[in-house]
Ligand SMILES: Nc1ncnc2c1ncn2[C@@H]1O[C@H](COP(=O)(O)OP(=O)(O)OP(=O)(O)O)[C@@H](O)[C@H]1O
């Protein structure tokens with residue numbers, strides 16, 4: 001997919017420069033960080049900035065190397081080869097974004113190994129063919145290192161093949177800025193939302209609830225702009241999705257009502 | 261009891277009853293901390309991001325270390341809602357203190373706080389700045405207190421609104437501990453009576469030597485008592501008779517400013533909720549290795565981020581009592597649960613049995629088939645293993661259950677005895693695993709200082725389940741909870757197994773504690789370190805926490821996904837089937 005319009009992305013650290021340099025040096029990039037911290041948005045933005053095509057694969061437990069590289073499909077009496085998204089990106093010299101790589105089957109790690117070092121080649125095992133990556137091909141992967149959630153880990157031997165950047169929830173002022181830009185909501189409401197997030201993230205760190213992502217705050221702000229009303233919007237867009245525990249729900253409802 | 265004592269007691273009780281009897285209206289508007297505690301804890305943790313606990317204060321309370329002390333009940337304000345709001349305000353106020361520690365470092369300690377005190381004003385300002393909505397709440401409460409003062413009610417002062425500024429213990433080193441286990445619960449026989457102690461904010465623990473104690477019991481208690489007002493009911497019973505009920509009123513009046521530790525078995529439990537900064541000595545002497553067979557293990561010291569070498573001694577304990585009836589009863593009582601579990605277990609179990617890449621079977625594998633066609637077309641030798649089959653295959657899995665047998669498991673949660681829930685969970689799991697031919701072992705542990713950690717093997721991996729059942733029926737609580745060495749010893753057991761997937765399942769109330777300072781941060785850090793060691797060996801750990809409050813501290817130790825809280829049968833089914841799915845599918 002080619003991105004024509006500039007996506008809104010607010011830089012938080014030096015991530016743009018680092019991505020530029022990695023692209024220049026033909027190094028693969030790993031984006032670490034919890035959900036909703038803007039990883040996907042960042043990749044979109046960079047693809048636009050570099051004027052490149054972006055192919056995204058959302059990995060899940062069943063994603064195997066076949067899904068990435070390609071497979072034979074039956075057409076009439078013929079078996080026809082069809083390139084997978086990774087093979088397409090390698091041939092076109094596009095950016096491939098493997099979202100949540102650690103979730104995928106281990107065999108995809110083996111498949112991408114030769115792409116992540118100096119060889120920059122991909123072996124199509126079913127064709128017995130090796131192809132070299134086009135100039136401008138770039139591999140980007142994301143991964144959510146959640147000790148709290150018992151998420152799958154990425155092996156050190158794999159991690160060390162990437163330039164890695166850590167995405168965190170942004171500082172208050174920046175997060176306020178993002179919410180305002182994304183939704184056009186007023187400063188005070190945006191600020192209140194970010195304050196609420198801070199308190200809930202406190203609980204998240206203690207393992208009591210899921211944490212609140214920037215995405216969730218953006219959604220809440222969108223809800224607030226409707227007829228629903230601030231308090232109800234906060235309840236349904238932020239508090240309720242977090243947990244089913246009665247006591248935590250009650251306390252958070254009361255607390256957030258005091259804050260907005 | 262002599263006549264004069266009897267008379268004295270009657271008079272003393274009468275006075276205290278007349279003094280303390282609440283009116284009906286007061287009962288109606290009273291808020292009890294016990295009912296609010298969980299929500300207030302969540303609030304405090306959200307506001308501060310610290311694992312604070314809330315405990316009952318002697319009177320108005322305050323902030324001390326990782327603790328918020330609050331009145332056990334509150335009824336001064338005219339409505340229940342107002343009394344409840346006071347608790348909320350107190351949490352906001354205390355959290356402001358915590359969040360701006362540096363700013364308010366030089367608090368004048370334990371003064372009754374005047375509302376116009378400049379520091380107090382600053383604290384309030386900071387609070388209202390961050391939470392504007394709390395300001396009207398504050399003024400409303402303040403008005404109420406003003407009225408009360410005008411009415412000339414005694415016992416009304418602003419300390420109820422702000423609390424006291426308490427002294428922290430030296431560098432916060434003393435963490436709160438589970439004193440239900442530390443204080444009175446040396447009881448081996450089941451306690452018949454359980455009473456709650458009056459809380460105190462500060463405690464000094466005195467070591468008594470046996471001699472002095474014996475001398476003391478010969479002394480007459482009442483000789484020291486002068487007036488009924490001052491009578492503080494200092495019964496000190498070391499003889500282990502169950503006459504706690506009789507002494508209940510007297511005990512009500514004990515202040516636990518000074519405590520002693522005894523090792524005698526008691527028949528009654530006098531449960532003190534908490535003691536801050538009790539002075540407990542660490543065990544100095546090294547583990548004595550000479551006696552019987554003994555294993556030593558390192559322990560993690562988070563302060564120095566290093567191991568204390570061979571710090572703990574683990575002794576295998578023989579099985580003491582067999583009780584087969586217990587199991588029969590448990591299986592009968594949980595028949596429905598067991599059936600439901602069996603059904604679920606079977607469905608998880610069967611999901612796994614698809615074996616791929618076979619040259620015969622009842623299903624074709626589409627991917628393999630297309631590859632075969634493609635290979636044929638390309639003139640390559642095709643791989644003809646294109647079938648899937650649902651075969652019976654023994655699951656390559658070992659599970660070790662580790663039961664916390666410490667005295668705190670003698671407590672109750674949701675009306676059930678913790679140890680009984682533990683037993684029932686292993687019995688049900690044992691039945692299932694036995695039926696499905698999965699290897700499992702069952703062990704129990706408790707400790708009395710690092711020099712004596714006990715580890716009891718109830719069923720070995722290769723052992724006979726039907727014999728082991730009796731041993732499980734017979735187990736009874738003892739000692740304290742030192743989880744680290746038990747986990748490390750369990751690891752040693754596991755290393756002998758050569759299955760592909762290994763699981764250790766802990767059943768506990770989850771709080772690490774031992775007589776010699778194995779608690780709070782230290783205990784938690786050691787357990788986490790032990791978990792890391794297991795992880796390195798690719799041994800998975802799952803915890804069944806049998807305590808409602810566990811959700812407040814378990815995530816810090818085990819991570820969010822790796823435990824279930826069990827306190828009633830319904831949760832048991834959900835948690836256990838959740839767990840079965842995890843071990844079978846992972
Ligand atoms: N730095 C940022 N600039 C602009 N928008 C942002 C930024 N960070 C987060 N957002 C907002 O948060 C939303 C979620 O971000 P995004 O989908 O990129 O998260 P993610 O890290 O990819 O999450 P996941 O791991 O769940 O895929 C975006 O749609 C955007 O509204």
Ligand SMILES: [Mg+2]
Nearest residue numbers: 039040041099
């Ligand atoms: Mg994303």
